[in-house]
Amino acid sequence: MSTAPSELDAARLDLLRRRLTFLWAMLGVLTVLLAVLPVWVAWNVQHRELRRPELFATIVNIAMGCWLMIVQRVRGGRFGRLDLKGLIRRATMVMLASVMTQTLGAQIVAGAITVILRRWGVIGENANIGPMFPMIAYLALVHTAVSVVIPWTILEAARPILIVLAFTAVGEMFLFGNDSGNFRLLGFLLPVLAGVPGMLIAALRYGKLRDWVQIRRLTTRQEEIDRELGVARRIHERLFPAPGDYHGVRVVYAYEPMRQIGGDYLHVASDPQSGATIVVVDVTGHGIGSALAVNRLHGEIKRIGAARGGNPASLLQALNEYIGATLSDEMVFATALAVRVCPRERKVEWCNAGHPPAMLVRRDGRVQRLDTSAMMLGVGEWDGTLESAALEPGDVIVLYTDGVIEAADTSGAQFGIDAVETTLAPKATTGAASMVEVLHAAVRQHRHGPAGDDLLIVGIE
Numbered sequence: 001m002s003t004a005p006s007e008l009d010a011a012r013l014d015l016l017r018r019r020l021t022f023l024w025a026m027l028g029v030l031t032v033l034l035a036v037l038p039v040w041v042a043w044n045v046q047h048r049e050l051r052r053p054e055l056f057a058t059i060v061n062i063a064m065g066c067w068l069m070i071v072q073r074v075r076g077g078r079f080g081r082l083d084l085k086g087l088i089r090r091a092t093m094v095m096l097a098s099v100m101t102q103t104l105g106a107q108i109v110a111g112a113i114t115v116i117l118r119r120w121g122v123i124g125e126n127a128n129i130g131p132m133f134p135m136i137a138y139l140a141l142v143h144t145a146v147s148v149v150i151p152w153t154i155l156e157a158a159r160p161i162l163i164v165l166a167f168t169a170v171g172e173m174f175l176f177g178n179d180s181g182n183f184r185l186l187g188f189l190l191p192v193l194a195g196v197p198g199m200l201i202a203a204l205r206y207g208k209l210r211d212w213v214q215i216r217r218l219t220t221r222q223e224e225i226d227r228e229l230g231v232a233r234r235i236h237e238r239l240f241p242a243p244g245d246y247h248g249v250r251v252v253y254a255y256e257p258m259r260q261i262g263g264d265y266l267h268v269a270s271d272p273q274s275g276a277t278i279v280v281v282d283v284t285g286h287g288i289g290s291a292l293a294v295n296r297l298h299g300e301i302k303r304i305g306a307a308r309g310g311n312p313a314s315l316l317q318a319l320n321e322y323i324g325a326t327l328s329d330e331m332v333f334a335t336a337l338a339v340r341v342c343p344r345e346r347k348v349e350w351c352n353a354g355h356p357p358a359m360l361v362r363r364d365g366r367v368q369r370l371d372t373s374a375m376m377l378g379v380g381e382w383d384g385t386l387e388s389a390a391l392e393p394g395d396v397i398v399l400y401t402d403g404v405i406e407a408a409d410t411s412g413a414q415f416g417i418d419a420v421e422t423t424l425a426p427k428a429t430t431g432a433a434s435m436v437e438v439l440h441a442a443v444r445q446h447r448h449g450p451a452g453d454d455l456l457i458v459g460i461e
Contacts, residue, residue, distance in 0.1 A: 011212075015209070016084065016151060019149055022149060024068050024071050024094075025068070026146075026149060027068050028064075028071075030065070030141070031061055031101070032061070033065075034142075035061030035062045037105065038058065038102075038104070038109055041108055042108050045112040045116065046112055053104060054105075057104040057105065058105070061102065061105070064097075064101060065098075068098075088156050091146065092156075092160050096163060096164070098142055099164075103131065106134035106135045106138065109131075110132075113129045136190040136191060136193075139195075140193075140194035140197065140198075143194065143197075143198040144197045144201065147198035147205075151205060151206065152202055152206070153202065153203075157195070158195060158199055161195035164191045165192070168188060232288070233257070237255070240253075240266050247270040247343075248275065249275055250432060250461050251432075251458065251460055252432050252433045253458040254436050254440045256440075256451060256455040258286050258403070258452065261288060261290075262286060262287070263283035263290025263291060263294055263454055264280070264281070264403070264454040264456040265281040265282075265297060266279070266280055266281075266458055267301045267302070269305045274310050274342055275341050275342035275344065275345075276310075276340070277339070278341070278399065278458065279312075279336060280336065280401065280456060281334050281335070282335045282402060283332060284332060284333045285332070286453065293327055293334075297323075304318040304322075311386065312351035315351075316336055316382070316384050317384060319334075320377040324379075333376050333377060335353055335354040335355040335376045336355055336376075337352045337355040337358055338350065339370070339397060341397070346390060347390055347391055348370075349387065349388045350370050350387055351384045352372045352374070353374045353382070354374070354376030355372065356401070356402055356417060357371045358370040359397070359421060360389060361395065361397070361425065361427075363395060365426070370397070373385045394428075396432045396435055396459060397459075397461075398432075398457065398459055398460075399457070399458040399460070400439070400455075401453070401456045403452075403455030405417050405419075406452065407446055407447040409447065410448045415442075415447070423439050423442045424439060431459075436457045436458070436459040440455075440457055
């Protein structure tokens with residue numbers, strides 16, 4: 001993913017504005033140090049007093065350095081209103097001025113170096129080290145220091161070096177025309193070498209800043225997505241009914257989506273005559289697409305239930321037609337299990353469309369599976385049948401999605417339907433809420449790593 005230039009420039013501008021105080025202070029300190037250095041050299045190496053022009057230049061440079069150290073406090077508001085190009089341009093001008101004002105000081109330092117090298121026998125008695133070499137050293141020092149502070153590009157870092165080269169060319173043309181060819185070449189080569197460390201630092205820091213901006217952009221986007229998914233999850237879970245009593249039928253459940261939102265859904269409707277109809281739907285796939293399908297199915301199930309009553313087979317038949325007409329083109333299908341529990345008639349009716357079998361747990365510990373009676377919804381013609389069984393006081397029905405039976409351990413072995421039955425049978429007298437809790441805990445204990453599918457466990461009593 002590329003980083004937008006405006007976004008990167010905004011980050012550079014923000015960073016530069018926060019570093020203005022340090023930048024001007026650093027340039028001020030360097031200017032003062034470079035002004036004081038020739039004084040120390042003249043006193044301790046050449047053993048002489050400064051001449052009037054040298055003394056004047058030193059005072060001017062020290063004053064300039066002090067001004068730079070306080071200028072941010074005096075004119076900080078004005079600098080803060082400059083754009084990125086304006087700040088970079090201002091910093092470049094100040095940096096060059098800080099170097100260029102050291103001309104007389106460079107002559108002093110060059111003279112001292114000449115004296116030392118003559119004493120050591122490195123150069124002859126008539127040889128001289130010109131001020132160009134200290135000036136290049138000044139340039140390399142200041143340019144490198146500024147490159148550490150300013151988040152500029154390699155081209156912006158090269159600009160002051162190019163300006164120095166332009167001044168060098170003008171000097172060679174009009175002032176130093178008698179220099180040898182090698183010396184002229186050296187005059188162009190040394191400023192380039194002086195700028196190499198700063199340009200390398202600029203390139204490295206610019207790359208890191210670009211990466212940081214990109215990471216920040218991705219992080220911000222991820223945070224936005226997480227917030228949106230959090231809202232979507234709350235909306236999604238509001239589609240689920242509240243656990244509780246539905247005209248004599250108690251419904252409890254545990255829901256654990258694989259991601260923040262999932263494709264499992266629970267619907268409960270009830271009336272005093274026919275009891276409660278519970279529908280568990282598992283849409284193929286995971287995540288946002290499945291959740292959007294669930295949102296559509298929620299409204300359709302409510303409409304079908306109102307139009308056709310609580311007959312499980314009739315409800316799934318209509319739901320199959322809806323999925324086939326609206327979602328199957330997008331390869332979205334669903335398994336579903338509809339159960340109607342009638343306390344007055346003490347019976348349960350169900351229709352299973354490709355869904356894992358529900359468990360009818362008798363109070364004496366026997367377990368009856370409410371098996372599949374038809375293929376999943378949306379794949380074609382559907383011929384589900386209505387089945388029924390008698391209920392006794394204390395019986396519990398447990399419905400679940402394939403996130404339960406497909407939970408895998410470290411070896412890849414799935415939890416399986418048999419494990420559901422063996423987990424629930426010993427808890428036959430504990431009630432629906434306890435069975436849901438125990439089965440959920442058993443799945444989590446068996447499962448290795450994060451969930452591989454949405455998980456929904458529903459207890460009915």
